[in-house]
Amino acid sequence: MKLKLxxxxxxxxxxxxxxxxxxxxxxxxxIAKITDEYVKYIxxxxxxxxxxxxxxxxxxxTLIEIxxxxxxxxxxxxxxxxxxxxxxxxxxxxxxxxxxFKAAAGMLHEKTTVEQAVFxxxxxxxxxxxxxxxxxxxxxxxxxxxxxxxHRDEIKMEIAREEISLSDMIKTLKRRIFExxxxxxxxxxxxxxxxxxxxxxxIAVLEIVRTESVKLIQKKTFGxxxxxxxxxxxxx
Numbered sequence: 001m002k003l004k005l006x007x008x009x010x011x012x013x014x015x016x017x018x019x020x021x022x023x024x025x026x027x028x029x030x031i032a033k034i035t036d037e038y039v040k041y042i043x044x045x046x047x048x049x050x051x052x053x054x055x056x057x058x059x060x061x062t063l064i065e066i067x068x069x070x071x072x073x074x075x076x077x078x079x080x081x082x083x084x085x086x087x088x089x090x091x092x093x094x095x096x097x098x099x100x101f102k103a104a105a106g107m108l109h110e111k112t113t114v115e116q117a118v119f120x121x122x123x124x125x126x127x128x129x130x131x132x133x134x135x136x137x138x139x140x141x142x143x144x145x146x147x148x149x150x151h152r153d154e155i156k157m158e159i160a161r162e163e164i165s166l167s168d169m170i171k172t173l174k175r176r177i178f179e180x181x182x183x184x185x186x187x188x189x190x191x192x193x194x195x196x197x198x199x200x201x202x203i204a205v206l207e208i209v210r211t212e213s214v215k216l217i218q219k220k221t222f223g224x225x226x227x228x229x230x231x232x233x234x235x236x
Contacts, residue, residue, distance in 0.1 A: 009137050011059035012098045014041060017138040019095075026095060029088055031070055035063040041138065044145060048199060066091060135216035135225045137206065140185060143225055144202045147189040163196050169204040177214055178229050185216075185225040 018037050024030055042060055045052050069087040164172070177183050185205065192198040205227065208214055213230040 010053075011056045012095060013136060014038060014056070014138055015059070015091075015095060016099065017136055021142075027092060029092065031063065031067050031088060035060075035067045038063055041141065044141060048202065062091065133218040133221060133223075135218045137209075137216075139218070139225050140202070140205060140216065143186050144189060144198070147186070147192075147198060148195070163194070164200060166200055166203060166207075169200045170208055173201070173204050173208055173227075174212065177208070177227050181229055183227040185227060188227075 015034065015038065018034050018041075019026055019029060022030060022033060022037075024034075039060055042052060042056060045056075066087045173183075173188070176188070188205075189198060189201055192201050209216060209227070215228055215230055217226050217228050218224065219226070
């Protein structure tokens with residue numbers, strides 16, 4: 001089974017996710033760090049046999065180009081005004097425009113406060129209320145990557161065992177979610193015994209979010225990711 005990430009999110013969503021994760025100012029993007037992290041995510045998605053749309057690769061090339069321009073020394077012959085041009089400006093404008101439309105769309109479906117475009121370094125105020133934050137597919141990939149590295153570091157005895165199929169994994173996941181109402185993604189991934197089983201679980205999570213009445217939430221910013229059954233038409 002080959003999933004298309006474009007069904008869930010696009011390259012600008014990934015960029016905003018990385019900026020938020022870095023707690024960076026969107027007007028002063030740490031382009032070298034963000035580019036490296038972006039490329040890592042692309043490689044991970046390809047290793048999971050996720051079909052990476054062309055626009056993700058175009059964005060990767062754009063980031064690498066911007067990074068190269070910022071690493072190059074300024075040409076002394078350039079006019080002062082030209083020398084002041086920031087190679088990141090066009091990208092920042094695109095991100096701000098995208099955030100504006102994304103926020104507008106979000107307000108039509110959610111009552112929660114739309115995240116602001118500027119993510120300053122420093123202390124982040126935790127949300128002590130019961131408001132839920134919608135998690136993204138990139139949050140799932142981050143958790144998956146942590147578990148995958150943990151599996152790689154563990155030395156296990158290889159035991160021949162029948163691997164669970166994707167359809168069976170989806171059935172198991174669906175039953176768990178609707179029986180327990182909420183299911184912690186990290187805990188679910190940790191139950192897997194092999195890399196193949198872990199990848200199957202990851203794809204099952206993406207598939208069930210896409211096709212079922214299930215949503216991804218976090219109780220607080222950067223908190224644990226929960227799969228929650230949507231019990232009525234209002235999403236509560």
